[in-house]
Amino acid sequence: MKILTSLAVISLAGLVFSAPTKDDNDGEKLIVTKSMFDKELVKYTGSHDIVKILLPLNSLNFDEDDSSESKSHSNESDSDDIILFFVEADIDSDGKYVDQGLYVLKKGNATKILNHGRDAAAASDNSTEVFFAAADGIYTYNKQKNTAEKYGTIDDSIIGIVKESGSDVIYILTENHEVYKVLNKGTKKEKLDDVVNAKQIVLDPSNNLYFYSDDKKPYTRTHEGVKKIEGLPDNLSSQSSVTLVKPPFMIKDGVVFVVENNVYIIYANGTSEEAGFEFKPKAKPSAYAPEAALLQYYALDKKIYEFNVLTMLMSDIVDELKEFLNNKSEDIKSISKKSRFSHRQNA
Ligand SMILES: *[C@@H]1O[C@H](CO)[C@@H](O)[C@H](O)[C@H]1NC(C)=O
Ligand SMILES: *[C@@H]1O[C@H](CO)[C@@H](O)[C@H](O)[C@H]1NC(C)=O
Ligand SMILES: *[C@@H]1O[C@H](CO)[C@@H](O)[C@H](O)[C@H]1NC(C)=O
Ligand SMILES: *[C@@H]1O[C@H](CO)[C@@H](O)[C@H](O)[C@H]1NC(C)=O
Ligand SMILES: *[C@@H]1O[C@H](CO)[C@@H](O)[C@H](O)[C@H]1NC(C)=O
Ligand SMILES: *[C@@H]1O[C@H](CO)[C@@H](O)[C@H](O)[C@H]1NC(C)=O
Numbered sequence: 001m002k003i004l005t006s007l008a009v010i011s012l013a014g015l016v017f018s019a020p021t022k023d024d025n026d027g028e029k030l031i032v033t034k035s036m037f038d039k040e041l042v043k044y045t046g047s048h049d050i051v052k053i054l055l056p057l058n059s060l061n062f063d064e065d066d067s068s069e070s071k072s073h074s075n076e077s078d079s080d081d082i083i084l085f086f087v088e089a090d091i092d093s094d095g096k097y098v099d100q101g102l103y104v105l106k107k108g109n110a111t112k113i114l115n116h117g118r119d120a121a122a123a124s125d126n127s128t129e130v131f132f133a134a135a136d137g138i139y140t141y142n143k144q145k146n147t148a149e150k151y152g153t154i155d156d157s158i159i160g161i162v163k164e165s166g167s168d169v170i171y172i173l174t175e176n177h178e179v180y181k182v183l184n185k186g187t188k189k190e191k192l193d194d195v196v197n198a199k200q201i202v203l204d205p206s207n208n209l210y211f212y213s214d215d216k217k218p219y220t221r222t223h224e225g226v227k228k229i230e231g232l233p234d235n236l237s238s239q240s241s242v243t244l245v246k247p248p249f250m251i252k253d254g255v256v257f258v259v260e261n262n263v264y265i266i267y268a269n270g271t272s273e274e275a276g277f278e279f280k281p282k283a284k285p286s287a288y289a290p291e292a293a294l295l296q297y298y299a300l301d302k303k304i305y306e307f308n309v310l311t312m313l314m315s316d317i318v319d320e321l322k323e324f325l326n327n328k329s330e331d332i333k334s335i336s337k338k339s340r341f342s343h344r345q346n347a
Helices: 008-017 309-314 319-327 329-338 342-346
Strands: 026-032 042-045 049-054 083-091 097-106 109-114 117-121 131-134 137-142 147-151 158-163 170-174 179-183 188-191 200-203 209-212 218-222 225-228 242-245 254-259 262-267 272-279 287-289 295-300 303-308
Touching (some): 049 295, 131 147, 131 170, 158 200, 170 200, 254 272
Parallel strands (some): 026 272, 049 287, 117 158
Antiparallel strands (some): 049 083, 083 097, 097 109, 117 131, 131 158, 158 170, 170 179, 179 188, 218 225, 242 254, 254 262, 287 295, 295 303
């Protein structure tokens, strides 16, 4: 399973369109280059940087009980029914974000639904709920009206939001870097005193929280408390950027951590490992959505790209890549079976 964890799929996808590039020092590492972001994969082009993407893995997109035959017979490559959320911002010279709005992308049509929206979250369950962090509190998605509606009574300026699976608990990160647990339908908040000066928060599928602080070192907060992640380069604080990314759903107790151009998986037990991928500086995404594994979205240079692995497997590919994918076909099959869209393939 390890082979297809993290951003493996982006590399598989990219390899379809260009020969693999091997790192001379490390034959195992795949280098993600700009040519892998083919213009045919562009789903949306904006006029600001895209700083967040959310692909909800809930019934909004993957309805397990959907009995409508049309869906099961639809083309595997058809991702037109997918609903994505994304956030645009301008990044000023101090690295500060200037809000440019939260959008919903539906049938190729992007609609700005929240001017000061900054982040989006959804649980992986059978709900259709999506929550948004905004400059004046929490909002929720109204699917019928395709709008954002105020949720609860909290009015903090929020920059990050995550939603637990299997409960109604939400965690928010405020602009002054405090993290709160939000309960009772958005009417009650409790400060997490053990999460200090967080810059970003992410949840894994087992509801463990991850964050990093000024020194850019990541921590995990589980039912056992807060733990430092070991095994990462010790010069993290001198790196210009680190980013926590929601993992592909098969990683149950870990998340992705991008350090400069290198990709790691960090686990709830405090360990970490290299994912085996590196971005060329010009190919480093500004936002990541690998959570569905077989259908991934990345933002680069104000565009959102879609990487649909199954489509790519069916297309004509070079021999070298065919061998690469054949070697991994068991992993891909196993992911496909576990995937929330497996019902489409098996139909
Ligand atoms: C599915 O889509 C692909 C690519 O657009 C196309 O080549 C193929 O014929 C389609 N298959 C069906 C069954 O519609
Ligand atoms: C796109 O969204 C806008 C605003 O919601 C709507 O007016 C327009 O009809 C939509 N276009 C399509 C092709 O769905
Ligand atoms: C979601 O699944 C749970 C357990 O299977 C069930 O009790 C609940 O009614 C479902 N909710 C919806 C909205 O389908
Ligand atoms: C940090 O250390 C890694 C090796 O552990 C090295 O490759 C990288 O260049 C260093 N970065 C900085 C900014 O010092
Ligand atoms: C930590 O968790 C990961 C993922 O579950 C596992 O592969 C690894 O063996 C664990 N390491 C330790 C030291 O428990
Ligand atoms: C595929 O696996 C075979 C046997 O393990 C190995 O020799 C070959 O190099 C692999 N090919 C690729 C492209 O990874």
